[in-house]
Every structure is written in C-alpha cells, then in structure tokens.
Amino acid sequence: MITDLLEMDLLRTFVLAVDLDSFARAADQVSRSQSAVSLQMQRLEEITGQQLFIRQGRGWQLTPAGEILLGYARQLLDVNQQAINALTATHIAGKVKLGLPADFAESGLPVILARFAAIHPQMEVEVTIDRQAVLQQQLQRGKLDVVLSFGKDVPEDAILIGHVPIRWIGNSQKNVAQLQPLPLLLFEAPCLFRSVGLAALEKAKRTWRPALTSSSVAGMWAAAQAGLGITIRTEMGLPAGCVALTTTSGLPALPDVAVFMLTRKKTPSPAVKRLTDILFDTITTQVNDIRKRTKKK
Template sequence: MPSHFDLDCLRSFVAAQDLGGFNRAAEVLNRSQSAVSQQLRKLEEQAGQPLTRRDGRQLVLTPAGDTVLAYARRLLALNDEAMAALGNYALAGQVRFGVVGDLAESWLPAMLASFQRAHPQIVLEVCVDRASALFEALDRGALDLVLTFGGDGRIDAMPWRALPQRWLGAVGGTFTPDERVELAVLPSPCRFRKAAIDQLEAAGIPWRIAFTGHSVAALWAAVRAGLGVTFRAVDDMPQGIAAWDEPLSVPQALPISVNLHDGGRPADAAIDHLRGILLELKD
C-alpha cells in the first residue's frame, strides 16, 4: 500500500460527496468525468480497498469510504491553511493607520495585533488622534487609512458603522434632578464635548466642566472614578462604565457615523488587504 494519499484525489473525492456525484464534481473542478473517476480508482488503490459501492443507480460510501472522507477533510483543511499561511508571508509593505481614541480603546487593538501576526512582513504604524488631525495627516500623505467619526462629506468616505451616542458614567450612577451636571470632557475642539454642552443648555440644565483629559483613556479613568459624566459614541463599553438614561428633558441622541478613509489614492496590496478586513467587520 502507498505511504500517502494524493491530495488532488482526496479533493475530488470530497467534492463528489459534497456535490452529490462525480459528474457535478467534474464540472466544478473543471475536469472530465473520466479524470475524476480515475482519481477515485487511484484513491482506492492507495487505500487498498473499495471506498464506494453500488446501491441501485447510486454510489454510496463503504465504511472505509466514510473513514477516508473524514480524514480527507482534515488533510485538505490543513493543506489549505498551510498554503494560506505562506501567502501571508508573501504579503509585505507598510500600512500607516489612523484611528480616533474611542475606537482605539475597544476591540480594535486586538484586531490589529492579529492582523500583524498573520502578516509579519507588513510594517503596521498606528496613530491615535482626533479626527481633524487624522484627516490632515491623511490628506498630506502621512497616513494611508483613517477610521474616524464623521467625514460624511468627503469623497473617500467608506461607511463603516453607525454607533449610538450615550451619556456615560460610573456603574450604578444616575442623573439627579435639579443638580448641576459635572462633565468629564476632552479639550476643545471636540464634537462630543460640544454636543453634551448644547444638549444641557437647550434643556436648561446647569453644568460645569469638572475634568478635562487629554486622552480617551484618561477620560474613562475619570468617569470610572466618579469625577464626572461624559457624552460619547458607544462601541464596546469600557469596564466600570455604564450608559446612563438621558438627563431630564434631554432626548436620546441619534447614532453617529464612523467612516473609513483612504484619501482617494491608489493602494498597494498591504493597504488594500487591511482596508478589506476593516470593511468586512463593519456589520
């Protein structure tokens, strides 16, 4: 008996079982029916016993055929995984990626780390900043891709997600009627700082800036410690922070759009691959 199975024969064998016959397998694999039948005979020679038997007009698997089919799926999956891994090493280049702090504090770091492990030849440079700074860097060619709030009017905007905007505070807290709202915010200009103040002003609710942080991480630390509440877009809720019901007389805000931008420039394979992964994750 041969010491190994032919992977092409195994692939035809699996295709025939999945597609309901060797005729259909031959069409999908772009081979003649006789070639696929010959591969089955070769596979039976390698197995040293029949893998199918006649049952009326149909070919059904023998017990040995069932066993070979199960192992064939595993062998082909491992082969395809190995080929894909080698393809990843062939993908090289540099990607300069910009992202706003709110998204950089959620699931995105793990996804980017996974991308770089899968494509070790790609140099990944990540910049975390405000939307205005990211757009400026993108337009002068210092960044290749930007994931940020707004930018709906730009011709390079690729819709990614619409995130809810909520009031966020320490877990277990709530707004108290007739009490001044203590705000934790980022420095101006900041769309969420302005939105929070505009909502409170429109409802006639007193407020003051109790904490100003220079990063989203600092902002979350202040909110978690109970130094103030903040108004932000919600992706993954930070630990120790909860969405509060809106202050009295303040309606719930509409979701805000998040777009992916490439500056409208042609992209190389590395940039295009990361862009494709991000767009696949938009839902």
C-alpha cells in the same frame, strides 16, 4: 431539504445584511440593488429549505434557522478567506500606516493587528492614536495610509462602516445625572461629542458645569469610573466600570454618529486594501453589537 451547495456569494451578502441590519446597506456594499439582494436571500432560503428571516415591524429578525446559518456562514467565509490569503499574501513586505481615535485602541486594535499579521507577517504596521482632526491632516499630508473616524457627515470618498448612538456615560451611581448643575467630563475643544452634548443640554435648558476637561479619552473614562461626572461618547471602547445611561436618567436624547474610514489613495496597495477590509469587518461587528444592545435598552 438542502438542494444544493451553499454559494459563498450568497453567504457573504447574508452576513453583511445581518451585520449592517439592513438589506439596503448590504446592497451598497456588494454594489447591487436592494431587490437583487432580496432575491439572493430568497435563493438562500430555497437552497436551505428554511425560512431565514421574519418580519418585525418595519424591519426583520433572524429565525432560529437563520441564527444557525449565520454561525456557519461566518466560519465558511473565514475559511474561504484564509485559503485565499494563504495563496496570495506570500511575502509582501513594507509598512502600512494606520491612524485611529483612542476609542478603538483597546477594543478593536488588538484584533485588527492580529488578523493583519497572520496574513502579512513581513509587513510593519505603524499605528498613530490621536484626535480625528490631527489624523485627517496627517492623512492629507501622506503620513498615514488609512484613518478611522467618527462624523456627523460622511465624506464622499469615505468608506462607511455604520452608525452608533452618542451616549451620556457615567458609572453605576444614577444620582450623578440628577445633579444641578450637571457635572460634565469634557474632551478638549474642538470635539464632535462635546459639541453635540452641550447643544442638547442647551436645547433642554439644563445647566451644567465642567468637572473635568481632558485631552485624553482614558482620562475621561477614569473620571467617569470614579463618579466625578458624566461624559459624552459612544459605547465604542467602553471600559469596565462605565455605563451608558438610559432614557430614565432624565438627560436629553443624543443623535447617532457615523463611523467611517478614509484612505490616502483611491487605489490603495494590496496590503492597505487588506487592512481596510479587516478594519471594516472588525468595526462592523462592534457597531452591530452596540446597536443590538441599544435596542434592548
């Protein structure tokens, strides 16, 4: 039996723990210890009178009651945020400048812009889609307010969103991965994914040839859809017609890569802070979905 009102603080931590798939990562985000977060989840179970988590190996998964609560928790948090936004956003005007790689342009950007416009309708958003090195240079020069990036290492001043696996990506023609030498669709150097993929092939002593080199992520996706070869990327923004190859392809395993944000100022303006919050929420959901799909493969 539910004995009390559901507390927003508990629900916020609960949703974070599920989205980040970790009590420890959720603890970092809410500036609490992992034991404090565990106590919060126990408190939530006491209030609802339901078991919300069940152990699974070294991790955990939601019980059916936990799945039900998760849906309602998201709705309650969203309504709560809408109420706060309606009372505080008012008539802030000006410009915010966002930089992001092309991977996020089609999958996350429409949601991010729509949510931000609903809160700050008077604000102008300037979006720059470019290579990560270029974006970070523009951030340092003050030409961008916030940048979304991938990286093997996370800078100390970055806001970590999560980690996603780097994947070999082609189309449904499984035989392409068996070709010798392996036809690769490569992004122009320097490129993190290119370096990781080529290092893995070299370690596995697998021969390869460049079937296409492009400065455009869209160009690589198009070539992969056409069956010209295999590219190296994450599943972020993966278009229809492209598939992440499984371990049965015979290609070497690839590591995870971090997804994080960098801001120009340590104390950003309210509008930039709101944009980073929306970025974090939107991309966290995508990262979590990718990791769940990866576990099932």
